[in-house]
Amino acid sequence: MYLLYLTIYNSVMSDPSFFYADTAVKHVQWDASKVRNKLQEHIQAHVECIRNAKLAELRANFEKKLSDAISGPVQSILETGERDSWACIRRLYRREIENAALSFSASLSEFDLDQTISNKMVSDLREYARSVVETKAREEAGNVLMRMKERFFTVLSHDKDSMPRSWMRDEDIRTITREARLGALRLMSVMAAIRLDDNPDKIERALTTALLDGGPLSHKRSIEFASDPLASSTWEEVFHQRIH
Known part of the structure; x- marks a missing residue:
């Protein structure tokens, strides 16, 4: 429908006299430029x-499709709390956003947009996909204590098989x-920060050293970490803040 309007608009703009050619009165000096300009403005605005x-x-x-494709899988991955959870989320996120961005760009090309505007809209879609992951991660972080308890009792009451x-x-x-306890802390480390970039981090090691290997004043911790990693609002080498 939009393409039809665009075709009509271009036709009118190329020859706007089409609308009033039959109304011309002989021997009358009538300047139709104001009427023509007004008509053009109304058509363009419409x-x-x-x-x-x-x-x-x-x-x-596109936002709904991305949300549907990302939210559920991200939740399932975070619930497992495995070491490669964020690597799996990154692969999912990149696959879905690249496919969506290509399709979105193709659809935008039909609107005859300035390239800057088109690029901005694609960039906004990428940011939206990122926000979906971050929102879901924060939602799951609200359940981390319950899941840590479940993980602790599961490991305690079941063998390696x-x-x-x-x-x-x-x-x-x-x-x-x-x-x-290590299984519970590993799940906590997964939920401790949003990691959509490939930067390595020491979050699991920091939590294990601080909470499992002797507490805040442990000698091992003072050697591995120059400062208290639990006293900061961010993690070293992780761009995003902790998940609150």
Whole structure:
């Protein structure tokens, strides 16, 4: 529909006298330029209104598709709390946004937009996809304590084959308990920061050293970290702030 309006608009602009050629009166000096300019302004404003509405509709459709494609999988990945969780999220995010950006750019080309405007709209779509990941990560962070408890008791009560543990006299309770705590801390480390960039980090190591290997004043921690990593609002080598 928009292309039809654009075709009509271009035709009118190329020969606006089409609308009033039959109204000309002989021997009358009538300057129709003001009427013509007014007509052009009204037509252009109407076309712009239609274009903006169609662009808004197009953007909303792509945003919904991205949200549907990203939100659910990100939630599932974060719930697992594995070491490669953010690597999986990055792959998902990049695949979905690249496919969407290509399709979105192709759709925008039909609107005869200035390239700067088109690039800005594609950039905004990329930022929207990033915000979907960040929003979902913050939502899941609100459940991290519950999930840590679940992870602790799951590791504590099941062996490495995920079978219910049979407590024998020779069981190394200290080692099993440490593994359960480590599993809970690993899940915390996944939820501690948003990592959509490829920068390596020491978040898991910092949490383990601080909370599992002797506490805040441990000698090992003072050697590995120049400052207290838990006292800052950001993590070293991670651009985004902690997840609150």
